[in-house]
Amino acid sequence: MEKYIRPGVKTTPFCPGCGHGILMNAILRAIDESKMDMKKMLFVSGIGCAAWIPSPHFNGDTLHTLHGRALAFATGAKLYNPDLCVMVISGDGDLSSIGGNHLIHAARRDIDFKVICANNLIYGMTGGQVASTTPKGSKTTTTVEGSPYRPFDLCKLVEAAGATYVARYAVTQPVALINSIKKALLHKGFSFIEVLSPCPTQFGRRNLLDRPEEMIQDLIRRCILQEEVRGLSEEEMAERIITGEFLTCQRSYRCV
Amino acid sequence: MPAIIQVRLSGFGGQGIVLAGILLGEAGVIEGKYVAGSNSYGAQARGSNCKSEIVFSDGPIDFPHLTKADILLAMSQGAYNLYCEDVKEGSGLILFDQGQVMPREGLHLIEIGVPATEYALKRLKNRQVANIVLLGAFIEITKIVSRKAMEKAIRVHVAERFRSLNLKALQIGIELGRRVHG
Amino acid sequence: MRSTGLKTTFPKGLHYLSGNEAAAEGAIAAGCRFYAGYPITPSSEIMERMALRLSELRGVFIQMEDEISSICAVIGASWAGAKAMTATSGPGFSLMQESIGYAAFTETPCVIIDVQRAGPCTGQATKVGSGDIMQARWGSHGDYQVIALSPWSVQEMYDLTLRAFNLSERYRVPAMVMADEAVGHLRETIRIPEKIEIWDRKKEKGGAPFGTDEEDGVPPMPAFGEGERLLVTGSTHDAFGFRRTDDPEAHAKLVERINQKILKSTRVIVETEDYFLEDSDTALIAYGFTARTSLYVVKRLRKEGARVGLLRLKTLWPFPEEAVAELGRRVKRIFVPEMNQGQVAGEVKKYARCDVISLGQTNGEVIQPGTILEALTKI
Ligand SMILES: Cc1ncc(C[n+]2csc(CCOP(=O)(O)OP(=O)(O)O)c2C)c(N)n1
Ligand code: SF4
Ligand SMILES: [Mg+2]
Numbered sequence: 001m002e003k004y005i006r007p008g009v010k011t012t013p014f015c016p017g018c019g020h021g022i023l024m025n026a027i028l029r030a031i032d033e034s035k036m037d038m039k040k041m042l043f044v045s046g047i048g049c050a051a052w053i054p055s056p057h058f059n060g061d062t063l064h065t066l067h068g069r070a071l072a073f074a075t076g077a078k079l080y081n082p083d084l085c086v087m088v089i090s091g092d093g094d095l096s097s098i099g100g101n102h103l104i105h106a107a108r109r110d111i112d113f114k115v116i117c118a119n120n121l122i123y124g125m126t127g128g129q130v131a132s133t134t135p136k137g138s139k140t141t142t143t144v145e146g147s148p149y150r151p152f153d154l155c156k157l158v159e160a161a162g163a164t165y166v167a168r169y170a171v172t173q174p175v176a177l178i179n180s181i182k183k184a185l186l187h188k189g190f191s192f193i194e195v196l197s198p199c200p201t202q203f204g205r206r207n208l209l210d211r212p213e214e215m216i217q218d219l220i221r222r223c224i225l226q227e228e229v230r231g232l233s234e235e236e237m238a239e240r241i242i243t244g245e246f247l248t249c250q251r252s253y254r255c256v
Numbered sequence: 257m258p259a260i261i262q263v264r265l266s267g268f269g270g271q272g273i274v275l276a277g278i279l280l281g282e283a284g285v286i287e288g289k290y291v292a293g294s295n296s297y298g299a300q301a302r303g304s305n306c307k308s309e310i311v312f313s314d315g316p317i318d319f320p321h322l323t324k325a326d327i328l329l330a331m332s333q334g335a336y337n338l339y340c341e342d343v344k345e346g347s348g349l350i351l352f353d354q355g356q357v358m359p360r361e362g363l364h365l366i367e368i369g370v371p372a373t374e375y376a377l378k379r380l381k382n383r384q385v386a387n388i389v390l391l392g393a394f395i396e397i398t399k400i401v402s403r404k405a406m407e408k409a410i411r412v413h414v415a416e417r418f419r420s421l422n423l424k425a426l427q428i429g430i431e432l433g434r435r436v437h438g
Numbered sequence: 439m440r441s442t443g444l445k446t447t448f449p450k451g452l453h454y455l456s457g458n459e460a461a462a463e464g465a466i467a468a469g470c471r472f473y474a475g476y477p478i479t480p481s482s483e484i485m486e487r488m489a490l491r492l493s494e495l496r497g498v499f500i501q502m503e504d505e506i507s508s509i510c511a512v513i514g515a516s517w518a519g520a521k522a523m524t525a526t527s528g529p530g531f532s533l534m535q536e537s538i539g540y541a542a543f544t545e546t547p548c549v550i551i552d553v554q555r556a557g558p559c560t561g562q563a564t565k566v567g568s569g570d571i572m573q574a575r576w577g578s579h580g581d582y583q584v585i586a587l588s589p590w591s592v593q594e595m596y597d598l599t600l601r602a603f604n605l606s607e608r609y610r611v612p613a614m615v616m617a618d619e620a621v622g623h624l625r626e627t628i629r630i631p632e633k634i635e636i637w638d639r640k641k642e643k644g645g646a647p648f649g650t651d652e653e654d655g656v657p658p659m660p661a662f663g664e665g666e667r668l669l670v671t672g673s674t675h676d677a678f679g680f681r682r683t684d685d686p687e688a689h690a691k692l693v694e695r696i697n698q699k700i701l702k703s704t705r706v707i708v709e710t711e712d713y714f715l716e717d718s719d720t721a722l723i724a725y726g727f728t729a730r731t732s733l734y735v736v737k738r739l740r741k742e743g744a745r746v747g748l749l750r751l752k753t754l755w756p757f758p759e760e761a762v763a764e765l766g767r768r769v770k771r772i773f774v775p776e777m778n779q780g781q782v783a784g785e786v787k788k789y790a791r792c793d794v795i796s797l798g799q800t801n802g803e804v805i806q807p808g809t810i811l812e813a814l815t816k817i
Contacts, residue, residue: 055681062668063662072506073510075502080471278625318733
């Protein structure tokens with residue numbers, strides 16, 4: 001792992017039980033197993049806890065940008081130097097709320113990015129405010145009676161916008177997650193992996209999941225592979241999160 | 257010839273006033289003159305009155321906009337009415353598209369009618385090049401730039417497929433100029 | 439736009455171009471090979487010309503989804519090694535401000551052309567103004583410096599865009615060309631020079647990209663993909679880019695350096711021009727298109743024997759304090775005509791110890807010679 005961690009980095013900044021650390025691990029494993037050259041990798045992130053996954057930890061080029069703008073910065077770098085393998089790692093709030101417009105446009109352009117959206121259903125860094133991904137009814141510091149609005153289905157959103165590789169996994173599905181990241185690394189085009197990553201500090205404790213283990217267990221209980229959905233009743237599906245690879249195709253037959 | 261000559265081309269949007277201005281300016285530059293040009297753009301260049309103003313000088317131009325026209329070219333009645341009084345008295349010159357514009361009596365300057373649209377239609381079956389016909393007459397009458405320079409300007413700014421049409425229009429304009437002036 | 443048929447920079451010699459076209463050619467001559475932008479009147483011709491020229495020259499052009507992403511893409515491309523720029527007008531310039539602060543703090547060379555129109559807000563989109571001068575200096579939060587130049591002719595749209603690139607590369611700072619609609623849409627004779635000077639950012643293998651002991655305060659800047667494993671962040675950082683968000687000393691040091699590297703070099707950056715000032719008791723200070731009007735007025739009054747002159751500001755930021763202070767010691771009064779409500783007049787008042795009279799005009803029109811003449815003949 002030393003090969004992948006920037007010299008001088010000793011600890012990660014995440015809270016105990018934060019899913020972002022597990023995700024960080026999964027990304028580096030996928031990079032290692034894919035034998036990527038870190039010198040040709042550029043990691044771009046926005047602002048938020050998730051944006052710290054690559055910066056400063058990853059031992060490649062890292063560009064820690066502004067809140068919401070990671071994909072816009074990445075677009076300039078990738079277009080000017082197409083040899084760079086550009087991975088964008090950022091939070092749900094960063095990529096889909098303040099940066100939502102850049103997200104759909106980058107997907108539309110089908111630029112060869114490997115986007116990893118660390119979705120903790122909340123604004124972690126700023127203290128647990130509602131996000132565009134927060135489930136309806138969840139309590140946050142800005143939805144004291146529970147969020148009245150529906151969240152985005154990020155995978156459907158980017159698929160509709162033109163992404164060519166789309167998947168969702170939780171950090172509780174490490175093997176599938178690593179395999180998915182490896183696929184994204186090989187894919188030529190806009191790849192998007194939504195990774196459910198628990199935030200015990202800002203989400204769990206306000207939503208009856210006081211301890212980090214409870215959040216992990218909750219995710220294990222709720223995540224279901226898309227292949228397993230058939231035959232389940234509506235009741236059994238309630239609260240379930242469907243995971244899996246939703247789309248994998250090449251631009252030749254997606255672009256109009 | 258005074259050191260500075262100020263020319264205003266005018267008409268309504270779609271008559272090619274802006275292009276005519278660019279050609280005139282480009283021809284001036286080709287002849288080594290100092291030129292400054294500005295024109296209507298955006299919504300103005302599309303509808304209603306449209307103008308293009310060119311300042312010619314032998315030296316660097318301080319204020320590059322037109323202060324008072326020495327010469328007005330008017331391709332529409334609206335533009336003529338709007339600008340005919342903003343031409344220098346005595347030495348001023350107005351060229352108007354005869355048939356499109358009814359000139360006013362009593363302006364103390366020279367007014368010359370050039371049937372530009374009529375000839376563009378009659379000879380080339382294309383009213384779109386009336387601007388170039390008028391331009392041809394204008395350079396023939398004033399010698400403000402040479403025919404050679406104007407032809408070169410047309411080659412720089414007009415797409416190849418319209419080039420010969422525009423050069424023909426220029427020729428017609430020059431002949432008209434010779435006729436109405438000579 | 440019609441193809442120029444050129445696979446090279448624009449040919450030397452005399453041409454008839456609009457200011458916006460000339461700015462694009464100046465950028466190309468400077469080595470700009472990346473453009474990202476979003477359409478806005480009255481700057482769009484720059485973008486259209488860049489789209490054409492970068493396709494002819496095999497550079498990179500992209501129309502982004504807004505101005506925020508445009509400037510972000512420019513910064514990203516700059517770190518990938520490009521000389522990169524964008525152009526916009528008031529509303530877009532407002533949207534770019536956060537990222538301009540990012541470029542200043544991460545010391546990213548980039549050029550922004552603002553073809554100013556009549557604000558505030560959507561204002562008069564096709565009309566002229568110069569109301570963004572203070573925004574250029576103070577538009578993003580925190581203390582930082584930028585370089586802003588003010589072209590008064592089509593020639594200078596070319597020359598100063600080229601210069602903006604050079605200064606931006608040399609000092610690793612966002613450089614702005616604060617043009618206005620009147621200059622952007624003016625067509626004039628322009629001479630493409632025989633020889634031009636080109637600056638490129640310093641590079642140094644293994645060097646600290648965000649700290650230096652060099653006199654000029656400008657660290658070397660490698661690019662992504664060169665194996666330097668760069669660490670770039672808009673948070674406070676040390677010489678190698680590590681975040682230092684709790685360290686007062688690190689913050690003070692970085693903010694100080696990014697300000698001082700520009701302020702220390704004002705002698706190089708700041709350019710002004712004097713006209714008839716030797717014996718003047720009254721002076722005009724002007725910039726951009728308004729300086730043309732001002733010179734015209736000065737020459738007319740001189741013919742009548744008035745002792746009046748003009749100080750033209752080619753650089754707006756850093757502000758030409760010394761030239762203004764010096765002028766203030768020599769003349770009795772200074773008039774500042776400008777197409778805003780006295781933005782530069784306020785700066786002049788800070789440095790000139792004489793009467794300073796603002797001749798601000800905000801009606802979407804250029805200031806006419808008669809307007810300045812009238813104000814001057816009142817005294
Ligand atoms: C323009 C701007 N607005 C607001 C903020 C404050 N801010 C910082 S991080 C953040 C939310 C981050 O949420 P997310 O992207 O989901 O990352 P997480 O911390 O949850 O991993 C916000 C609102 C900011 N930095 N910049
Ligand atoms: S606040 Fe949440 S997302 Fe941020 S580090 Fe802590 S647990 Fe992780
Ligand atoms: Mg989040």
